[in-house]
Amino acid sequence: MKTAILADLLDFTGDPGLADRASPHVRWRPAHWLLIDDDGRIAAVQAEAPGDDWQKIDHSGRLLMPGFIDTHVHCPQVDVIASWGTELLDWLNTYTFPAEARHADPAVAQVAADLFTDALLAHGTTAAVVFPTVHVASVEALFTAASQRGMQMVAGKVLMDRHAPDNLRDDVAGAEVDCRALIARWHGRGRNRYAVTPRFAATSTPEQLAMAGRLLADHPGVYMQTHVAENRAEVAWIAELFPQARSYLDVYAHHGLLTERAVLAHGIWLDDTDRALLHDSGAQIAFCPSSNLFLGSGLFGWQQAVAAGVHVSMASDVGGGTSLSMLRTLLDGYKVQALAGNRLTAWALLHAATRGAAQALRLGGQIGTLDVGAMADLCLWDVAVGPVAQRRDALARELHERLFAWVTLGDERNLAETWVAGVRRYRRGADPRA
Structure with missing residues (x-):
């Protein structure tokens, strides 16, 4: 059966630049359904729930991004x-x-x-x-x-x-x-x-x-x-x-x-x-x-x-x-650039590991994006794991502050599921050989 996932969706429509926390190229769609067709591609993104011919999976409150x-x-x-x-x-x-x-x-x-x-x-x-x-x-x-x-x-x-x-x-x-x-x-x-x-x-x-x-x-x-x-x-x-x-x-x-x-x-x-x-x-x-x-x-x-x-x-x-962990890698990237006096946004870092990388590989539109028609290579994340991160997340004043804290404090323990071409290939706590 075709699959629909409910979550908070984040990806990019273009290059957000290095320092613009309010970039218009950040695409944030909270509480949206991402529909995966039976060919493993993204069929649609919508606010309303799909019909009964879709297998619906509720990940409300989790972050859904391209792998x-x-x-x-x-x-x-x-x-x-x-x-x-x-x-x-x-x-x-x-x-x-x-x-x-x-x-x-x-x-x-x-x-x-x-x-x-x-x-x-x-x-x-x-x-x-x-x-x-x-x-x-x-x-x-x-x-x-x-x-x-x-x-x-x-x-x-x-x-x-x-x-x-x-x-x-x-x-x-x-x-x-x-x-x-x-x-x-x-x-x-x-x-x-x-x-x-x-x-x-x-x-x-x-x-x-x-x-x-x-x-x-x-x-x-x-x-x-x-x-x-x-x-x-x-x-x-x-x-x-x-x-x-x-x-x-x-x-x-x-x-x-x-x-x-x-x-x-x-x-x-x-x-x-x-x-x-x-x-x-x-x-x-x-x-x-x-x-x-x-x-x-x-x-x-x-x-x-x-x-x-x-x-x-x-x-x-x-x-x-x-x-x-690319989250750990992104954090080290932020530190390296900070030493040079450049304060990169979470958007710059995440873009370079998703849509930006795909475009540089001449695979834009296929991976690194939640565009309709792209391969459903997806990851579901808990933005905050543990009392310190949860406290920080609760006090975040806006989206960039929240997700910069996720990049900084997160790692593979925040990952709930990984989907490749519309198939769930990893679930936290499950045996990968099963």
Whole structure:
């Protein structure tokens, strides 16, 4: 039966800007019914209850939003989240690479992918741009898990043919064969989208980066994901490896990797020329504040990016990030920007993790919104959990104050349910395997 949910609906009709608490692009529809057709899409939003041919679910007083979109996260690094004491390059060698090597085993990769996708849903994330590992088995496992749950997944085999352990290196010819086969098998199958995935410029030879550019040219609509300008030592290393390049970002531009479907994580140590290049290409920066703080990488300049017309989305970057919760990630984003003197609104933060991210991924109208016709990827939240948050919520004077407190005080414990393509995939307290 078709489903109708009664709740307080929040989403965005446009970009609310960074500091406008009264933005007209905030769409607030309290005590409204959201109707989900039997094809998993939003059929209508209305104040009056639908007829008896709809299964009606009453979540009065709860907040209903589009599911969050995490634009940069590492599936295998769930195993090393909250590891102590290193900056980026040491982090890779000490924690990340040993964890990723285990995913050569297809059974290990599938268990990890199932845990990871269930965890995303249990944190309110219904779509993600994900790094698996260099192993084909890890890509297969991730797309399989996402397909079983109906999730929007962007992912691809990691490319690394140098400066990595022997058990994590590939080669140009073999990697190209693997990628072309994976694109043919998974890109556009259901809600899966393939991303050409050089880990970062240091771990790919110029020949491999050129091959990645060929893949993008040969397969319009395929994504590209990588890291850029995360850490000062990393930036210096890239300058040594590519002395002919004007900047770190220029390495990717030179090899044809900057497209309107390029997702570059971090982008902390960029200059005005780099930001102009991002604007001209249509590429986006995935802002990873929790990871940037935890690894001591630096503070991203969101204001400068916006001024240059660069798309900015939000990302947990687990395991450098310390939680899959986008609420925790948004709060860290607020703190990072506050250090630069910019006080972002709850609207700016939430937009960047919903409609803004969807548009940057060229998936606007499909996810990140409660528009009629969009996929019913939804999350139901309790705005206040626990006596302190409940007291704060009761004293809030207006909507922004209330929801900023939710962003600040909330986490995955506030999540009541997650729906993907009109199917309830998570319910607080329920066994995810049931």
